[in-house]
Amino acid sequence: MLKLISTRPSRQLNSHGLPVNVPERGNAIPLVTAPQAARKRGSLSCGERRLDPSLIAASPAFANLGSGALDEVLAQARPLRLPKGSAAFGQGQKAEAVFLLLDGRLRVTRLMREGQQMVVRFVGPGEMLGDAPAINSEIYLGTATAVVDSVALVWKISAWTELMLRHPHLAINAMKSLGSRLQDSQIRILEMSTQQVENRIANAILRLARQAGRYAENGILIGFPISRQEIAELTGTTLHTVSRILSAWSEKGMVEGGRRQRILVRDMPGLALLAKRSES
Numbered sequence: 070m071l072k073l074i075s076t077r078p079s080r081q082l083n084s085h086g087l088p089v090n091v092p093e094r095g096n097a098i099p100l101v102t103a104p105q106a107a108r109k110r111g112s113l114s115c116g117e118r119r120l121d122p123s124l125i126a127a128s129p130a131f132a133n134l135g136s137g138a139l140d141e142v143l144a145q146a147r148p149l150r151l152p153k154g155s156a157a158f159g160q161g162q163k164a165e166a167v168f169l170l171l172d173g174r175l176r177v178t179r180l181m182r183e184g185q186q187m188v189v190r191f192v193g194p195g196e197m198l199g200d201a202p203a204i205n206s207e208i209y210l211g212t213a214t215a216v217v218d219s220v221a222l223v224w225k226i227s228a229w230t231e232l233m234l235r236h237p238h239l240a241i242n243a244m245k246s247l248g249s250r251l252q253d254s255q256i257r258i259l260e261m262s263t264q265q266v267e268n269r270i271a272n273a274i275l276r277l278a279r280q281a282g283r284y285a286e287n288g289i290l291i292g293f294p295i296s297r298q299e300i301a302e303l304t305g306t307t308l309h310t311v312s313r314i315l316s317a318w319s320e321k322g323m324v325e326g327g328r329r330q331r332i333l334v335r336d337m338p339g340l341a342l343l344a345k346r347s348e349s
Contacts (some may be wrong), residue, residue, distance in 0.1 A: 120146060124171060125222070128195040130246065135236045145228040151215040157199065160212045164201035166223045170194050170304070173219025174293040176282070178302070179211040188303040190253070191197070191216070191293070192279055196246075202226060202259035203247050244286050261305050267314050269304040271344035274324070278334045287335055 081249045092171040101295060122139040125131045131139060149168075153159060157168055160180055175192040189211050192198050201209055224232070233240040260269050274291075297311045304311070323339050326332040 077319075092344045101249060112251055120148070120222070125240055128197075128217060130169060130195075130197045130242050131239070134206055134236060138236050138238075142224075143222075145224055146222040146234060147224075149221045149223050151219040151221060153218050154213050155215050157213040157215070157221060158161055160209055162209050164199065164207055164226060166199060167195050167197060167229045168199045168213070168224075169222045171220045171222060174216040175219060175221075176216050176299070177211045177213050181216045187305070188299055189252060190250070191281070191295075192276065197243070200243060200247070201231065201244055223341045240344050266304065266310055268344055268346060269306070270300060270311060270314055271340050273300060273304050274332065274334065275337070275340055275344055277332075278337065282334070283341070287333070288325070289334045289335070289337060291332045293331060296330050297326075 078319040112183070120143040121134060122143060125143065126139060129140065134142070145188065146169075148171075151173065157175065158164075158166070160178075170192050172194055175198065177189040177192060177198065178186050179189050180186050190212065196212055199209060201207070204210075233243070238330065252268060260272055264272070277291050277295065278289045281292040283292050284290075298308050300315075301308045301311045315324060315326050319338075321339075323343075324334050
């Protein structure tokens with residue numbers, strides 16, 4: 070039985086000297102069984118107690134795996150419901166499982182030594198997270214919180230390691246995913262050191278629109294709620310600065326945001342031009 074946890078951090082330090090998010094324990098809920106999930110979401114093979122391979126076949130994490138391998142991988146997985154605001158894992162906790170998001174959106178945050186929180190990334194359907202062993206870490210380096218009601222698959226670390234030994238494509242895909250995330254991190258570090266805050270915010274919103282945007286009337290709507298505070302934590306600035314810049318963009322007709330924490334990008338080319346503008 071896995072437990073859902075809320076995400077109010079403490080300021081404890083772990084044995085590695087890192088701040089630990091110690092969420093208060095919520096009510097324990099059982100993992101959704103195959104028959105239950107089949108009735109609720111239609112995502113499992115009807116009448117069987119196994120997960121349908123189509124759930125993961127399109128994910129880059131399982132590219133080049135045959136049907137037999139997918140069946141073997143899914144036999145070790147358990148589904149987990151994550152209501153909005155609950156955490157899949159907390160920073161500083163022992164890394165015991167890896168996760169694949171099936172539906173919803175998760176926010177990964179990290180609490181720094183000085184007490185400042187930063188948003189590391191937003192995780193969408195088909196993406197893996199919690200793969201701490203891939204970077205030789207025994208603990209989770211951040212906290213993953215459900216932005217909306219979400220559903221994930223969970224594998225024990227021991228089972229996942231054994232699966233990678235038996236199916237090398239799993240390890241290759243994991244390395245590709247890690248490399249992509251490292252590249253994204255390098256881009257953000259470069260932006261932090263070379264761009265003005267307005268440029269960084271433009272780049273962050275463009276990435277979110279490309280990753281999770283959907284066509285709406287008069288623009289591209291980012292498909293999950295995101296607050297101005299989260300944008301500030303994503304771009305290394307303050308809530309006041311984000312509010313000022315978004316208000317200015319709204320007056321120019323470039324974006325519309327703030328209402329129900331939804332952001333509508335009305336002028337993607339204009340925002341892209343602003344994102345690329347060099348420091349003066």
